[in-house]
Amino acid sequence: MATGWAGDGAVQDQIDATVDEAIQRARAQLRDGPGLTHCEHCEAPIPEARRKAVPGVRLCVRCQEEEDAAQQEGSSYNRRGSKDSQLR
Template sequence: MAGGWSRDGAEHEQMDATVNDALDRVRQALPKGESAQYCDECGEPIPEARRVAVPGVQHCIGCQNELEQDAKASELFNRRGSKDSQLR
């Protein structure tokens, strides 16, 4: 049941759009191409098993974790949030 100016079912469309946007961002961020033998950040060798498991990998596990933490910290808020949630 939608309230205010929205039609019935609008909440589900909004949630689906948010999930689809997140999936698109993740898919675009996946590495592609040939894997690097050495990490682009620290220069340490990337293990063969990681290069095979993640095609196109450019960072060692430690640096990849740091990059993901930095990216997570920069996510501010759900830009499609309801008016009520934006007022809080």
């Protein structure tokens, strides 16, 4: 579906680029190796079950949730920049 001056596959190309960028960001955040026994932010103990489930874990659940929420706030933008989204 072409709109305006965009090529036939422009919308799908844009979607693919967005997904690829999200995958690259997620892979960059993956850690490997043994996790910490205590959270690097608040020093709370990290349970062994969490260390086994999340290789390379560095944060307790509470701090991880706060960090995830902060990242979500900064990454929510409309790539297409439609007029409707700019009015919100």
